[in-house]
Amino acid sequence: MSLPDGLAGRLERLVATAQSEQRIPSVSAAVFRDGDVLWRAALGSADVERGEDATPAHAYRIGSITKTFTAVCILQLRDAMVLDLDDPLRTHIPEAPPGPTVADALSHLSGFQREPPGEIWETMTPPTREELLGGLEDAERVLRPGEAWHYSNLAFGLLGEIVARRNEGEYAPALRARVLEPLGLTRTGFDPQSPSATGYFVDPYSDRVTVEPDPAVEGPVAAMGWLWSTVDDLARWADFLATGHDGVLSRETLDEMARARTMADQGAWKLGWGLGLELYRRGDRVFAGHGGAMPGFLAGVCIHRPERTGAAVLCNTSAGAGPEKLALDLAEAVLDELPRAPEPWRPDGGAPDDVTPLLGRWWSEGYELVLSWQGGRLRLEVVDGPPGRSISWLRQEGDDRWRIEEGRELGELLRVVRDENGALEKLYVATYPLTRAPTAFADASG
Known part of the structure; x- marks a missing residue:
């Protein structure tokens, strides 16, 4: 489908304005509807030193968008009756402290401290599986389970451990076999595929950029936020979150994931969480998706599930950019300016006799x-x-x-x-x- 000139121009201005005003080395963006990418664009430098221009084909780290993949794996296990959302985490990970349930972890209601014990974002050395589990004795319970929304990477590391233990002890192969391969997400994985963008820190007081470290990780900690992807793969992923896919997860289960279980901003009620999905309210519309951040990268993806319309934005900067807001702005532009024609009404045989x-x-x-x-x-x-x-x-x-x-x-x-x-x-x-x-x-x- 070709976009009206006015809409295409609006999308281009939104991306160009964000890239310029937010001083992002590069932005890759796409909008999609009904499983098809309607528009894509990339601006800036994927690699400053090499003078490599960004393209929509470049892969970027997607950070915590990875959590939506982990959540789907957990719901697969629930639908297969391997676990129940009301199970305490300790049922599946004996090393875990008592109290929080699987559902609590998915919705950031576990009460666990935000990060695994240690200075992971200073040393840039993520914990091994053994260190993650061994550190649980030192992990703080900053809130009671269910008391309030509190974002926790640690909780999702434990969800990754559950997935690993149910799949011969490895998280990454399980994700690949259970989700990535069935959905054809060939450019999504834990290792960057060429072409890929370089991650930068942009100096706040000058135009200098510094290459950020690229920490390697193994084991269930990867479930917190270590995937790479492209805007086209994220478009396919977001459409799956709206429609489901045979052999991966049903539409009914995804509906359950997209129901609000808690609000992250109790005063405004504009940002909530379902089961692993971030929920953004814009006026009368609610979008499902997630944001992501890793050293050198920021990302956002969203989809308006009723209209099966959304956007993905990838950036190679550590801070200062708003990819989630930009993705929402792009999606709303399409919904506002490209309304669907009503489905034609067609008569049928009427209601069954007993109805x-x-x-x-x-x-x-x-x-x-x-x-x-x-x-x-x-x-x-x-x-x-x-x-x-x-x-x-x-x-x-x-x-x-x-x-x-x-x-x-x-x-x-x-x-x-x-x-x-x-x-x-x-x-x-x-x-x-x-x-x-x-x-x-x-x-x-x-």
Whole structure:
């Protein structure tokens, strides 16, 4: 799909302005929709000393975006019933302290200190597996589990250890076999593939740049943030986070990962966390994704899952850049200026015979509700209900039993009640009675 000239120009200006004003040696960016990259660009120097211009093909470190890959591996194990999200970490890592669960670690609610014990970001020597586990005795519990959001690389190192222990003791091969290869992410890995960008520190008071160290790492610590990738691979990854992929993770599980479990900014409610996914709110839109930082590199990727539209931004600077904001700005530009045409409505065979009697108007507590059959699914709407919280979608799980699988009252049961002749009498939703006419509580109880 070719972009309108005005939109392409807007995207180019956003990237050029960020690269210039934030003094980034190079920026690589892409916007994507429905699994296709709509636009990509790169500005600046991938390697200053060699005079190598950046291209969208260059690989950059993506830092903590790696955590989204680790989270997918953990949810794979959950779906395979190897673990439960409510399991204490200690169930799978006996060396771990008691208390925090797998879900706590995924959502940064573990209460663990931010980094593994030691001065990892001064020595630039990441801990080995043995040092990571041995250091748990010295790790602080800065908060109670679940008390508040507190970002923890240490927690994700332990999640990487769980993945490793369930895959013959190695994290990197497990990630490659379980995620990277099935999704065709050929430019994503723990070693840079040519061409790759050089990471820099930009002097805040001059235009001098210094090459940053490139620390090597082995074992589960890599799960914290050591991957390299390209904007095209991140576009493919973000689209997977919106749609799922057979043999990797289902759309339903990814929906679960993208539900907010905590807010990182309790006052503003603009930045939250699901299960390993960062959630950004811009107005009425919520994007899923993650940011990343490593010495010499900053990165951001986001996707608006309902519209399957997002952006990826990679930078080769240690500080001063805002790739997450730029990715959100790029994605919003596409959503604003390239709206989708409505899907054409097409008639079908209508509702199944056993569903037809359920359809139409119902009442509960003086509120009107409507059951309808749309697109092969049962839909329940609260008339004039609160925006974004008035519609439920249901799946049948037995005779006269339906379960809400999406939307309002998620997980609750709709039960059909019939009289002695089998005729439809009323419904119950989450134990509230629904009748064909408005009924007062006094009448219903009488």
